[in-house]
Amino acid sequence: MIDLGLILQDALWSALAATGFALLFNVPVRTVIGCAFLGAVGHALRTTLMQLGMSVEAGTLAGATVVGFIGVVFAHRWNTPPTVYTISGAIPMVPGSLAFRAMLGVLRLTATTSDTAAVMMAEVFINATKTGLILAAIAVGIAAPSLLFVRQKPIV
Amino acid sequence: MNLNDVRRQFTLGTDNPNIGPKPPLDRDSLRDVIDLSLWAGQLLLQYGAESARIEHTIHRFGTALGCDWMDILVSPNVIAVTTISGEEFRTKIRRVPSLGVNLTIISAINRLTGRIQRGELDRAGVRSELDRISKIKSHYNRWLVVVMVGLACSSFSRLFGADMAVFAVTFFASSSAMLVRQELHRMHFNQFLIVTATAFIAGVIASTATLFHLSPQPQLALASSVLMLVPGVPLINSVEDLITGHMVTGVVRGIVAGLISLSIALGLLLAMGLTGVSGL
Numbered sequence: 001m002i003d004l005g006l007i008l009q010d011a012l013w014s015a016l017a018a019t020g021f022a023l024l025f026n027v028p029v030r031t032v033i034g035c036a037f038l039g040a041v042g043h044a045l046r047t048t049l050m051q052l053g054m055s056v057e058a059g060t061l062a063g064a065t066v067v068g069f070i071g072v073v074f075a076h077r078w079n080t081p082p083t084v085y086t087i088s089g090a091i092p093m094v095p096g097s098l099a100f101r102a103m104l105g106v107l108r109l110t111a112t113t114s115d116t117a118a119v120m121m122a123e124v125f126i127n128a129t130k131t132g133l134i135l136a137a138i139a140v141g142i143a144a145p146s147l148l149f150v151r152q153k154p155i156v
Numbered sequence: 157m158n159l160n161d162v163r164r165q166f167t168l169g170t171d172n173p174n175i176g177p178k179p180p181l182d183r184d185s186l187r188d189v190i191d192l193s194l195w196a197g198q199l200l201l202q203y204g205a206e207s208a209r210i211e212h213t214i215h216r217f218g219t220a221l222g223c224d225w226m227d228i229l230v231s232p233n234v235i236a237v238t239t240i241s242g243e244e245f246r247t248k249i250r251r252v253p254s255l256g257v258n259l260t261i262i263s264a265i266n267r268l269t270g271r272i273q274r275g276e277l278d279r280a281g282v283r284s285e286l287d288r289i290s291k292i293k294s295h296y297n298r299w300l301v302v303v304m305v306g307l308a309c310s311s312f313s314r315l316f317g318a319d320m321a322v323f324a325v326t327f328f329a330s331s332s333a334m335l336v337r338q339e340l341h342r343m344h345f346n347q348f349l350i351v352t353a354t355a356f357i358a359g360v361i362a363s364t365a366t367l368f369h370l371s372p373q374p375q376l377a378l379a380s381s382v383l384m385l386v387p388g389v390p391l392i393n394s395v396e397d398l399i400t401g402h403m404v405t406g407v408v409r410g411i412v413a414g415l416i417s418l419s420i421a422l423g424l425l426l427a428m429g430l431t432g433v434s435g436l
Binding site: 009010013014016017018019020021022023024025026027028029031043079080081083084087088090091092094096097099100101102103104106107108135136138139140142143147 | 204205206209257258259260261262263266267294295296300301304305306307308309311312314315316379380382383384386388389391392394395396399400413414417418420421422424425
């Protein structure tokens, strides 16, 4: 049911993607390997869960939560804010192509007639909603450690 | 417990055993404190930190440098701070343009905050450290970044299930586009214009996969070659801000990210119009 070779390939390509973006974001040199590792773990976990029949949104939430927690551990170990690890680690899961597919659909609406427009509108809406949900899953996942364990009573 | 007790407890924190009233600062010292903490906040907002981190950092800076309390307003391109010490207070606002993402600077500010809280630095020391941090440039050679960003985008094409031909085309398309992006950035063009132009270049080069029938799924090259433009950090920060209750910055970051995605789509549409390649 789970193809291990496929998961390993997935991890390799996600690690490369995370590294590229980590360099683009100018992360501290000592954190690059950790960023690559988190990119691989998050995306490979999501792919595994999706192969087991989970939806992409739920898989993203699980992947991002794991990235969030490991990110906190790495952050303590290498003395950086967790953001450095969690942002780079979450990048392979960001629904980039869904986001601009939605926008492309919006732009193409101008070239349609009213009978095909309804189908395109539905497509735009589906892509936009999926983008939003996956993004929310990423943000909630990487914020999970602070949401669960660093709670503070409001001051004043 | 009255308000001042609450404030004192929060500002000095539980890790400091010497809890007691702080000596009030005079107006000149307050000016120094507000200047330094605002500078730290400005660097964070410029280089892509989320709003909660900006607020916490400014607060920790100010209170560790001797203030009783800081009131902070983080808005999308302005930070306003009031420092309070005893009966005295000062307020300052600063306009903050966004300058892309630099996680080394955010990490450095984070470490500096810790050092100030442990009492390792006085105000002059903090000033020279902030001066050093604000001059940090990229660690990575621009050609290394070009190659790695190219590899990142072509890795995305593999994640979408593309073959090696599409991998190669995506690599060339996105690394050339990255070079163009760096050059346009150096010439200070408008950010949306840069994104549209870069997506156009990537789209035109990636279309060759379709034009020369290099692969059964050539459209994947088109979809992956522009992924380095996707505003990942604004998108994630936007949702994080909304979750933590920083609604204004959250909404604005979301709109900026939406406009950048629109610019990518526009650039791709222009490229597809020019080359006659359709479908994504």
